[in-house]
Amino acid sequence: MQELQNQINLQFHKLRKLLDEQHSKQFRKRFLDMHFYEQGQFFLTLNHEQRLQLYQIMAPDEVGDMFDTLEDDQIDMSKILAEMDLKYASDVLNSMYDDNAADFLEHLDKSEVDRYLALMPRADANQLRGLLHYDTQTAGGLMTTDYVVMRQDLNVKEALDLLRKFAHTAETIYYLYVIDDDNDLVGTLSLRELFTHNEKAILSTIMTSNVISVFVDDDQEAVAQVFRDYQFVALPVVDHAHKLMGIVTVDDVIEVIDDEAQDDYSKLAGVDVDESKSTPLKAASSRLPWLITLLFLGMITATLIAHFEDLLSQASILAVFISLITGTAGNAGTQSLAVAVRRLSLTNNKPQHLWGLLLKELVTGLVIGLITGMTIMIVVGIWKHSFVLGAVIGLAMMAAITVANLAGSLIPMLMAKIGFDPAVASGPFISTLSDLTSVLIYFNIASLFMGFFKGM
Numbered sequence: 001m002q003e004l005q006n007q008i009n010l011q012f013h014k015l016r017k018l019l020d021e022q023h024s025k026q027f028r029k030r031f032l033d034m035h036f037y038e039q040g041q042f043f044l045t046l047n048h049e050q051r052l053q054l055y056q057i058m059a060p061d062e063v064g065d066m067f068d069t070l071e072d073d074q075i076d077m078s079k080i081l082a083e084m085d086l087k088y089a090s091d092v093l094n095s096m097y098d099d100n101a102a103d104f105l106e107h108l109d110k111s112e113v114d115r116y117l118a119l120m121p122r123a124d125a126n127q128l129r130g131l132l133h134y135d136t137q138t139a140g141g142l143m144t145t146d147y148v149v150m151r152q153d154l155n156v157k158e159a160l161d162l163l164r165k166f167a168h169t170a171e172t173i174y175y176l177y178v179i180d181d182d183n184d185l186v187g188t189l190s191l192r193e194l195f196t197h198n199e200k201a202i203l204s205t206i207m208t209s210n211v212i213s214v215f216v217d218d219d220q221e222a223v224a225q226v227f228r229d230y231q232f233v234a235l236p237v238v239d240h241a242h243k244l245m246g247i248v249t250v251d252d253v254i255e256v257i258d259d260e261a262q263d264d265y266s267k268l269a270g271v272d273v274d275e276s277k278s279t280p281l282k283a284a285s286s287r288l289p290w291l292i293t294l295l296f297l298g299m300i301t302a303t304l305i306a307h308f309e310d311l312l313s314q315a316s317i318l319a320v321f322i323s324l325i326t327g328t329a330g331n332a333g334t335q336s337l338a339v340a341v342r343r344l345s346l347t348n349n350k351p352q353h354l355w356g357l358l359l360k361e362l363v364t365g366l367v368i369g370l371i372t373g374m375t376i377m378i379v380v381g382i383w384k385h386s387f388v389l390g391a392v393i394g395l396a397m398m399a400a401i402t403v404a405n406l407a408g409s410l411i412p413m414l415m416a417k418i419g420f421d422p423a424v425a426s427g428p429f430i431s432t433l434s435d436l437t438s439v440l441i442y443f444n445i446a447s448l449f450m451g452f453f454k455g456m
Helices: 002-020 024-033 034-045 048-057 062-067 075-085 086-095 097-105 108-120 122-132 155-170 191-196 220-230 250-269 281-306 308-313 316-347 351-384 386-418 427-446
Strands: 150-151 175-179 185-190 234-238 244-249
Touching: 002 024, 002 048, 024 048, 024 191, 034 062, 034 185, 048 075, 062 086, 075 086, 086 097, 086 108, 097 122, 108 122, 155 191, 175 191, 175 244, 185 191, 185 234, 220 234, 220 250, 244 250, 281 308, 281 351, 281 427, 308 316, 308 427, 316 351, 316 386, 351 386, 386 427
Parallel strands: 150 175
Antiparallel strands: 175 185, 234 244
């Protein structure tokens, strides 16, 4: 992998040199020999002057192919488009797949969007305007209108002729979508099925009529779940009258899965993990609210410890094991939280699955607590020559781990039930909560056996 990256970097260096020395023909040939993804990554390495040189060498549709591989958060699209001639920029956007162009246009002012759309063919401009109306995190915001649609009364030969005509503009042709006279989606047809049937066969007789589709207002996470379950490369999007509105392709869903994973991880960590573009002050301001909240929760734990000050004065040895018990319970609770959030996303909050998860985590907590508790009991008993003290520490640890495991799975379930994202039950929150319950359990158990190790 590193060798491949080194080759790409060397190629980028040679291309930049050709640009700087204005060897346009050589640059164009080498540039077009690269994969679209590599072209996009190369573009990100260019300075302002080099980009201007590239626009003079490359046609708008060639730049559009390159932009299709870029994510909207990788470049300042308003700045990039402003570098181009207005008509050139409009042609670049028009040559991109509709969903990708819409993603870029969403970051522009309305006046900028109108200027670019005004120079496009009316039909193309209207399609982009339609996509811009949808929430970005719904199926409508993910879908493209660049797909091949067929009427159900066509035969295979007519369908193939139509496919040849429109295939170059479609984002994918692995699936063809069959509609009736009212534009209702009535079936799907794979490219393989089309090629393997007789040319005179009517599409309505060979299509799959049991169509899996999503609604335009379905959440992007639900769309990703359908892709995961059915392993599609494309999925039709319909309105609530079952009219075909567009399709979502697998490349967009991969981005959704990455974004959702990042979002969940950010919430579990109690911080925005994508701070690469933030200033230190902005990064600090985004982290402080959680830390301040957890600071006050930690004060409750400190107050609870102070409440048992008399107990600690009679057996100061108990203080040695506070951090051991709270830390282990906190780790167990965080593990349980991560498992619970993941399973909640896979089971779609189905009650039978949730109670099974809760029971499993309870038993898991008991097993882990029992083994960990017995281990620490033996270690403390030998170390401090008091197996009674070891038993207190072991019993407290077992109970603390069991409660932390249960809390780590129960709290996300409760949050999902009341309509909140379970991932906001973050790791730091569960860990701090575990500290509180662990201290309470530990000192209450210790107080029952004070007579055995008083004065230690």
